[in-house]
Amino acid sequence: MEVKVQIVRRETIKPSSPTPAELRSFKLSLFDQLNPNLYTPLLLYYADCRNLDQTTGRLKSSLSKTLIHFYPLAGRITNNLSIECNDEGAEFIEAEVGCCLSDILTRPDATVLERFLPVQIYHSNARDAPLLLVQANFFKCGGLVIGACVSHKLTDAATLSTFINAWAGEARGSREIVLPEYRLSSMFPPVDYLSSLPTVDMPRTKCITGRFVIQSSRIAALKARAASDDVPRPTAVEAVTALTVLAQMVNLRKRVYPPLPNNSAGNMVTYFKAKTEETELKLQALVFHLRNGIRERQQQYIEQLLGEHGVPATLETARDYGVLLANERVNFYSCSSWCKFPLYTADFGWGKPTWASVANAEFKNIIVLMNTPDGEGIEVWLTLSEADMALCGHDEELLEFASVNPSAEY
Incomplete structure (x- = not known):
């Protein structure tokens, strides 16, 4: 239309x-x-x-x-x-x-x-x-x-x-x-x-942004599928992320000590990666790799961040992220979860929003997770190359739990 x-x-x-x-x-x-x-x-x-x-x-x-x-x-x-x-x-x-x-x-x-x-x-x-x-x-x-x-x-x-x-x-x-x-x-x-850091040129190729919605009724089943002896109780975000990605952007506000409130304005996000040499992993293994990637780096990095080594540790993390983004031989997917942020409370005087969304991400292999209006389901906004999106649209495990771009008239 x-x-x-x-x-x-x-x-x-x-x-x-x-x-x-x-x-x-x-x-x-x-x-x-x-x-x-x-x-x-x-x-x-x-x-x-x-x-x-x-x-x-x-x-x-x-x-x-x-x-x-x-x-x-x-x-x-x-x-x-x-x-x-x-x-x-x-x-x-x-x-x-x-x-x-x-x-x-x-x-x-x-x-x-x-x-x-x-x-x-x-x-x-x-x-x-x-x-x-x-x-x-x-x-x-x-x-x-x-x-x-x-x-x-x-x-x-x-x-x-x-x-x-x-x-x-x-x-x-x-x-x-x-x-x-x-x-x-x-x-x-x-x-x-x-001070004179050149503008970072994010790698852009022809890509497509697709929307996959996992309703609350399927979240529990997905978490059960993702559970294992290593990670017996995966979170909803971990389970959904593992369907698509091996890197997770993390809000550091609640992870430093003492914790910072979410209204601490500015950027307070870094990423932790899960790395694997295998081309195919089951969902349980992906969740384990993802959680381990965060756990192994989190404590060490947070301690460095708040000490004298905070600057070099942060620069190293940023440099690592940039190198992975630019390396065409590495399948690097970056995920940012907006779940639990109170976007649906934004009432300007005519009621709360019926829906909240992003749009085209413009950059390949970027995933944004957002809650459905009831706060229980998760919308996955997935930006991939055209070829990868075509494969994703036929992925049996993903389609078992997610609906492809259903109506947003919840």
Whole structure:
């Protein structure tokens, strides 16, 4: 189906009050420095927002107030050391979509969903562009899709979740808003010699993003299949990840001591790998390799991270990751779990989203896991080469547990 998305207005949204002089220069953390200039995307779907003018006004005014607390997002990156918090603002785009929301949700197409985002995930001018862009997509049936892209230089999935819920809370007039804590750059300060780090060129080839949904009723069966003497009680994320991947991105906030809250703004993610020389492994073995990959490195790395060897250990991990990404002779799959982040609580005043999603990842062998609206099932957004996706679509073990791109009208 041809979907017409027409941009009708662009506007810059600035913080409703100026950023104080003492906060004008925001230091990146070491983790921020090592992230490429990409955008972290999110799409939130709402079934009924018929008063367009009122809805748009609420989104813009609440965004302006929210940017007071997320002031780095209204600034611009000056180098790979800091952000100039100059209140240049975020970009807000209004678009009209020439179909009903149900037409999109019946069988979501990742290439169509990409059009509801305000910018491509990989953007050649991302370093000079706004750190936050929002596109409000209004459907002729009264539906709304909010597409948000936030610079990965400052935002991982946890920070994105904190921002979205703070913005939604401001919009509905909540008195219980969780605000960001900017402590990571003091805990993990930037390294001066990374100030001129060239933009990381993520390897991009022609690829396809597919969606596989494992409903809650099948999660238990999958966990039972993945269980073994070595890992008797695998988590849902471990079991689902093992169907597709041998590397896991890990949120470090709860793994350092003392643990950090999820509203610790910035990037606080690294990866742990599971390595095998075998070309085929059963699900139980994959779960074992995955858990061992995390367990073996986690304690050693966390101890190094919080000590004098934190910088070289982090740089070594990042270098290892980059080498594996660039090595065409290695089948390297990278998975990021967004499960348990409260994306479905983002109520702007017209109800919680009926669905939350990503879109095209643009990079081969990337997997994103997201919860279904009930919080029990898992959606697997899998980006592969065309050939690998064709094989994946006929994988008997995967199809035993997952449905291929079912309706998102839950």
